[in-house]
Amino acid sequence: MVDLDPDDPIDESDIEPMADLREINFSGADLTDANLSNATLIDANLSNVNLTDADLSEVVFSDDNPDADADSLPADLSNANLSMANLTGADLRNVNFTDANLSDADLRGAILKNATLDRVNLQNANLSDADLRDTNPSDANLSSINLRDAILKRINFSGADLSETDFTNAELSKADFSNADLTNASLSETNLFKTNLSGATLTDANLHNANLLDADLPHANLSNADLSEVIFSNANPDADSLPADLSNADLSMANLTYATLCDADLSSADLTGADLSDADLTNANLTGADFTSATLNQTVILDSSGDECFASRKMLAEKGAIIREA
Numbered sequence: 563m564v565d566l567d568p569d570d571p572i573d574e575s576d577i578e579p580m581a582d583l584r585e586i587n588f589s590g591a592d593l594t595d596a597n598l599s600n601a602t603l604i605d606a607n608l609s610n611v612n613l614t615d616a617d618l619s620e621v622v623f624s625d626d627n628p629d630a631d632a633d634s635l636p637a638d639l640s641n642a643n644l645s646m647a648n649l650t651g652a653d654l655r656n657v658n659f660t661d662a663n664l665s666d667a668d669l670r671g672a673i674l675k676n677a678t679l680d681r682v683n684l685q686n687a688n689l690s691d692a693d694l695r696d697t698n699p700s701d702a703n704l705s706s707i708n709l710r711d712a713i714l715k716r717i718n719f720s721g722a723d724l725s726e727t728d729f730t731n732a733e734l735s736k737a738d739f740s741n742a743d744l745t746n747a748s749l750s751e752t753n754l755f756k757t758n759l760s761g762a763t764l765t766d767a768n769l770h771n772a773n774l775l776d777a778d779l780p781h782a783n784l785s786n787a788d789l790s791e792v793i794f795s796n797a798n799p800d801a802d803s804l805p806a807d808l809s810n811a812d813l814s815m816a817n818l819t820y821a822t823l824c825d826a827d828l829s830s831a832d833l834t835g836a837d838l839s840d841a842d843l844t845n846a847n848l849t850g851a852d853f854t855s856a857t858l859n860q861t862v863i864l865d866s867s868g869d870e871c872f873a874s875r876k877m878l879a880e881k882g883a884i885i886r887e888a
Contacts, residue, residue, distance in 0.1 A: 599648075603637045612643045619648050624655045665703075720758075750788075776804040779811050785832075786815040795824040805846075 580600040587607045596616045603623050624636035636656040643663045651671045658678045665685040672692045679699040690710040698718040705723065710730045718738045725745040735755040743763045750770040754777050763783045771791045795805030805825040815835040823843045830850040839859040846863070 606637045608637055608639045608642050610641045611639070613647050614643055615646045616644070617648045618644075618652055619650045621649070621652045623653055623657045774806045777806045780807050780809045781811065782808070783812040784816050785812050787813075788817045789813075789821055790817045790819045792818070792821045794826045795822055809847075 581598070582602045583598075583606050584602055585605045586603075588611050589607050590610045592612045593616055594612055594614045596613065598621055599617045600620045601618075601622075603621055604625050606623075623639075636654075636658070638658050639662050640658050640660040641662060642659075644667050645663050646666045647664070647668070649664075649667055649669045649672050652669070652673070654672055654674045654677055656676050656678075657674070659682045660678055660680045661682070663683045664687050665683050667684075667687045669687055669689045669692050672689070674697060675693055675695045677694070677697055679697050679702050681701055682699065683703045684699065684707050685703050686706045688708045689712055690708050691712060692709075693713040694717055695713055695715045696717070700718050700720050700722050702722070704719075704727065706726065708728050709732055710728050711732060712729070713733045714729075714737055715733055716736045716738075717734075719742050720738045721741045722739075723743045724739075724747055725743050726747060727744070728748045729752050730748050731751040732749075733753050734749075734757055735753050736757060737754070738758045739762045740758045741761040742759075744767050745763055746766045747764070748768045749764075749772055750768050752769070752772045754769075754772055754774045756776045757774070757778070759777055759779045759782050761781045762779070764787050765783055766786050767784070768788045769792055770788050772789075772793070774792055774794050777794075794808070805823070805827065807827045808823075808831050809827045809829045810831065811828075812832045813836050814832050816833075817837050818841050819837055819839045821838070821841040823841055823846050825845045825847075826843070827847045828843070828851045829847045832852050833856050834852050834854040835856060836853075837857040838861045839857055840861065842862045844862055848863070
């Protein structure tokens with residue numbers, strides 16, 4: 563329930579847990595430390611509300627029921643202050659967070675599919691296990707956020723600063739990271755199938771055992787990145803996927819041990835000082851690739867296109883590469 567007194571501004575004392583707060587106008591209210599756990603806030607106006615340190619766990623902000631009232635709208639949290647708020651498991655589908663402050667908020671397991679995240683402040687927010695499919699937080703403050711195990715399909719991170727972000731085991735298929743800064747980010751065990759990483763900076767990033775099938779990485783900077791056991795291409799010729807595009811990529815000093823690069827496009831890639839031990843480059847396009855000081859111990863290279871693909875065939879063999887004739 564909510565106690566509404568027209569002569570008294572709404573504050574945390576007016577609200578009880580599990581309250582039905584549909585269509586209520588909270589605009590400008592101070593709900594600091596309020597307990598709204600399990601409340602229903604469908605079609606509520608929470609613009610400019612102060613929800614600092616509030617408990618919003620398991621709150622329902624939008625109705626995903628196909629039989630729901632067609633006029634039902636998600637809550638409006640534009641310009642709201644939700645810093646340090648508890649939003650664990652909250653249903654935030656389609657909610658408007660434009661210019662909201664979610665710094666240090668706990669959003670573990672929250673559902674934010676199709677939420678509006680224009681200019682939202684997510685600094686230090688915990689979004690592990692959260693669902694952010696089809697969102698566009700590219701102009702948000704994303705510094706030091708936790709996205710472990712999050713569902714980020716088709717998310718738009720184009721040009722975003724995601725340095726040192728933890729994406730471990732996240733679902734990132736078809737996401738857009740073009741020109742994003744992923745310096746020192748943790749992307750190990752992630753699914754990056756058909757992800758756009760063109761022009762992205764992945765210096766010192768950890769991509770151990772990530773899936774990069776059909777990913778676009780032209781002009782990406784992967785210098786000193788850990789790409790060990792990464793799947794760039796499918797060894798099964800009948801599989802419905804394409805190898806990664808690493809043309810013109812900077813892979814200098816990268817760890818590519820045991821990486822699967824069959825049929826991958828490495829044309830004009832910089833592999834100086836890279837460790838490709840036990841990697842599989844069968845049928846990879848190596849035209850113009852630079853292997854200076856690279857480690858090629860037991861690296862498999864299938865010579866199917868003649869010496870024009872790599873003029874230094876003898877040099878590669880001397881480095882320990884296994885060059886097989888097609």
